[in-house]
Amino acid sequence: MADMRRDSIQRRLIASVLLSQIILTAGLVVIGVLVTYWRLISTLDTSMQAHATSVAVLVRYTEDATGHVYFDNSLLPESIDPLHPDQFTVWADRTGFLTRSEDWPDGLQFQPGPSEHWNFTWAGVPYHAVRLNHIPILDREEGAAFHPQTLTIVYASPLVRIQHQVKVAGGSIALASLLLLGATTGLASWRIRRSLLPLQSLARQAALVSTQSWKLQPPREAEQIEELRPLTDSMTQMLARLEYSFKQQREFVGNAAHELKTPVAVLKSTLQSLVQRPRSSEEYCAGVQASLQDLDRLEQLLQWMLRLARAEQWAQNAQGRNLDLIDLNSTCEEAVERIRALAESRHTTIHLVTNGPVPIRADPEDLQLVWTNLLENAVRYSPEGTSVEIAVAREGDHAQVSFQDHGVGIAAADLPKIFERFYRGDHSRARATGGFGLGLAIAKALVEAYGGSIAAVSSPGKGTRMTVELPVPKP
Amino acid sequence: MRVLVVEDEARLAENIARSLRESAGYAVDVAADGQEGLFLAESNPYDVVLLDLMLPKLDGMELLGRIRQAGQHTPVLVLTARDDKDSVVALLNAGADDYLTKPFDLGELLARTKALIRRGKGQPSPVVVIGDLELNTVNRTVQRGGKPITLTAMEYRVLEYLVHRPRAVVSKTELLEHLYDYNWEKFSNVIEVYISGLRRKLNQGSSRQLIRTLRGQGYMLQD
Numbered sequence: 001m002a003d004m005r006r007d008s009i010q011r012r013l014i015a016s017v018l019l020s021q022i023i024l025t026a027g028l029v030v031i032g033v034l035v036t037y038w039r040l041i042s043t044l045d046t047s048m049q050a051h052a053t054s055v056a057v058l059v060r061y062t063e064d065a066t067g068h069v070y071f072d073n074s075l076l077p078e079s080i081d082p083l084h085p086d087q088f089t090v091w092a093d094r095t096g097f098l099t100r101s102e103d104w105p106d107g108l109q110f111q112p113g114p115s116e117h118w119n120f121t122w123a124g125v126p127y128h129a130v131r132l133n134h135i136p137i138l139d140r141e142e143g144a145a146f147h148p149q150t151l152t153i154v155y156a157s158p159l160v161r162i163q164h165q166v167k168v169a170g171g172s173i174a175l176a177s178l179l180l181l182g183a184t185t186g187l188a189s190w191r192i193r194r195s196l197l198p199l200q201s202l203a204r205q206a207a208l209v210s211t212q213s214w215k216l217q218p219p220r221e222a223e224q225i226e227e228l229r230p231l232t233d234s235m236t237q238m239l240a241r242l243e244y245s246f247k248q249q250r251e252f253v254g255n256a257a258h259e260l261k262t263p264v265a266v267l268k269s270t271l272q273s274l275v276q277r278p279r280s281s282e283e284y285c286a287g288v289q290a291s292l293q294d295l296d297r298l299e300q301l302l303q304w305m306l307r308l309a310r311a312e313q314w315a316q317n318a319q320g321r322n323l324d325l326i327d328l329n330s331t332c333e334e335a336v337e338r339i340r341a342l343a344e345s346r347h348t349t350i351h352l353v354t355n356g357p358v359p360i361r362a363d364p365e366d367l368q369l370v371w372t373n374l375l376e377n378a379v380r381y382s383p384e385g386t387s388v389e390i391a392v393a394r395e396g397d398h399a400q401v402s403f404q405d406h407g408v409g410i411a412a413a414d415l416p417k418i419f420e421r422f423y424r425g426d427h428s429r430a431r432a433t434g435g436f437g438l439g440l441a442i443a444k445a446l447v448e449a450y451g452g453s454i455a456a457v458s459s460p461g462k463g464t465r466m467t468v469e470l471p472v473p474k475p
Numbered sequence: 476m477r478v479l480v481v482e483d484e485a486r487l488a489e490n491i492a493r494s495l496r497e498s499a500g501y502a503v504d505v506a507a508d509g510q511e512g513l514f515l516a517e518s519n520p521y522d523v524v525l526l527d528l529m530l531p532k533l534d535g536m537e538l539l540g541r542i543r544q545a546g547q548h549t550p551v552l553v554l555t556a557r558d559d560k561d562s563v564v565a566l567l568n569a570g571a572d573d574y575l576t577k578p579f580d581l582g583e584l585l586a587r588t589k590a591l592i593r594r595g596k597g598q599p600s601p602v603v604v605i606g607d608l609e610l611n612t613v614n615r616t617v618q619r620g621g622k623p624i625t626l627t628a629m630e631y632r633v634l635e636y637l638v639h640r641p642r643a644v645v646s647k648t649e650l651l652e653h654l655y656d657y658n659w660e661k662f663s664n665v666i667e668v669y670i671s672g673l674r675r676k677l678n679q680g681s682s683r684q685l686i687r688t689l690r691g692q693g694y695m696l697q698d
Contacts, residue, residue: 261556262484265578269490272581276498294486 010189010196017188018181025177032173033166040162044080044128045117051077052132052155055088059098059151060139067146069137071099084125084158091152093134098151112152119159126163129156198222206235214243248312255422256305259436263301267294304438307369308421311445314366325473328358328367328399329392335371336390339379348379349387358392358399360472366446371401373439374466378405381464397474398452402467409460418456419444443468476592476636477502477519477653481512481538482527482554491525494581499589500615500632502656509533516542516549520652523591524551525584528566536569543570550591554579589613596639603638606698608677608685610638619685624676629654633669634677637686637696646693670694 054077062068069092079086089100091112108122115133119126134150201219209216216239218232274287336350343350360367371390378388386406393400410418417423424437440454447454452470478501482488485507492503504519506512509530516524516538524542528535539551550572555562558576566574572594573587589612593599603610609618615631617624626634632654637645647666655662670686677685687695 258556261577262487265556266484266487266490268578269487269494269581273490273494273497276494276581290486 010192013192014185014189017192018185021181021185025174025181028177029170029174033170036169037162037166040165041128044157044159044162045130047080048086048128048130048155048157049132051080051086051157052088052130052153053135055090055153055155056132056135056151057138059090059092059137061137065146067149068095069098069149073099073102076101080157081161084160086158087127087156089154092137092149093152094147094149110154120156126159127156128159128162129154131155195225198225198228202228202232209239211246214239214246252309252312252421259301259305259422260298263294263298267291267298270294301436304436304442308438308442308445311369311442311449314446314449323361323363325359325361326364326367328360328401328470328472329354331362331364331367332371332390332392332401334364335368335375338368338372339375342376343379343388346379346382347385348382350375350379351387351389352392353389354392356394358394358472360399360470362450362470366450370443370446370468373443374403374468377439378403378407378464378466381405381407383407394472397471399470399472400467401470402465404463404465406463409462409464410456410458411460412458415456415458419454476500476522476632477504477656478588479504479506479512479515479519479521479524481506481509481516481524481530481535483507483530484527490581491584494585495588498585500628500635501588502654504656507531509535509538513538513541515657516547517545519657520649521549522595522653523588524549525588526551526553526571528553528555528557536566539566539569539571548595550595552584552587552591592639598639605638605641605696606685607681608638608698610635619677619679619681622679624679626673626676629665629669630673630676633666634673637694641696641698644689644693644695649693 058072058075059069060072062070071090085101085103087101087104087108089104089110090098092098105122110129110131112133113131115131117128117130119128121127131152131154133152135153136150137148198219198221202222205217205219205222216232216236218228218236222228222232270287270291274284274291279287332352332354336352339350375388375390382388382405388406389402389404391400391402391404419440420437421441422437423441444454447468447470450470452468454466454468456464456466458464476499478495480488480491480495480503482491482505488505488507492505495501495503501522504515504521506515510532512524512526512530513533515521526535526539530538535553535555539553542549542551551570553566553571553574554577555566555574556577557563563574572591575584575587589601593601593612601611601613603612607620611617612635615635617626617631617634633650636650636653650666651662670688674684674686685696685698687697689695
């Protein structure tokens, strides 16, 4: 666990916010730069066209009537960017190359052609250029006898200033965005931290849960948060289940320890009284025999306890077992077989009344254990020579198995307690019949594991009827 | 001394009774349920009652309450499987003198029983001295004038009872009731035999008579 990478929801959320903000900022900067550049270039284009026209105005016809032209460079327009001179070159359509700007860079060549706009870099300086065709020469007198000429002008303006402006604009957008990004990220992480606080207070409350206090009190702020609701709900439910099984376990251990005390006391006293004084070998022999009997009883008690523990554990994991369809009647018949010897020794007859097969999904061993426990109780608590009746019936979606005895019955006050662990209605009789008060508790745990129920009705002096209801699959 | 054991676990009751008889020489009656226990406790003068709490028919606490209501002073030692504070407090408040939790040690049970009898008789010391007679109830020995005296088990029991009731008139019936279990009537004429045996052994080397006979009333131990 030590080297397991730790992750944090807070960190993840802040990272997502930061990432989206960065993408937003970058987008803003790019868009801002592009828009600024495009707008500046189109402005520049317009002024360059105006300047080119101003240059065209300086082309004049000679005074003769040949239609030749010349360039009057006395009134050259100023450069758009005073620090970086514009360049131009002019052709006349008949006479060809006419003129170019004074500091036209050596080696830079352009030819007349169709009108267009483009960028180029010469000697490390970026330029924007336009080529304008068919610009009329305005200086023409009416009625001149020659064909007028038109001009082609290439006008180029350095982009240095625009590039600088774009950089400044991009930089300020980026700076503003970064400042906003910092501020919003800070705000977002503060909000995220705050909205995760209920988790911590929930954790603090959960830490207060112990075996002494099982109540989880979800803090109000956690209860108000929709996303935390499933967590608090399932925690509360889990704690309820844990508390129940913890209490059951503790109760069981307490009961078991308590029940073990008496048989241990018997065994201990037997052995102690044996060594209290020197004895004959016959006495020793009898003492050892008695101790073995005590141990037998102790062992039986342990076995019953384990059976109960297993039944209760079974009941908790009952769902989700794959069970075969079996006939309920055959499990009853098997139980009757198991109790037959006991019944005969007490001259008790057992009547099993069935009415057609009752298919049920169950482990036959479990059901036989339930029937055996109930039947054994019925036989043991019946006077000798009486009978016990078992009736199996199917009613709708459940099966009913009832055990009727004709014994002394159970007092109304004791009826609710008979399914409790280690409960014995009458000590002396239970001891005499060898019961530990676990048979009914085991039966109840198993029946409930199958989603059924068990109930007892008794009229003192007349007998007791135990009824088990179990759900059966639809035919 | 005579002890009542009320315990429904037959084998445990049997072991306790055997130990009390063999090691302390007490007469022991056993009751297997609360009703029988109450009946015996009401009809016999026991020197101590050992009482289990979980009893059929009549609960141990109930039994205890009844005999205390009836004004009996007999010391009661409760045998219980529960050792939590609440139930111990409850049983002491109900009139129990002492308690032992199961499983207990028979030696401890014996020692506590003896201690309760001594206290019940207003005789807190385990060694009782009356004049030049000295009786040790722990290892059951008797001396007179520093010389050990060997007694039979029954003679010791008679003397032990008399020693715990010094200078009082003890009737033959009282002696019988405290020295035998419930079928004591059978033994009614053996008391004289033990008394005369005791007198003979105690008077060896001494002219002073310790046990006086008060005709028609009983016996008295004097110093």
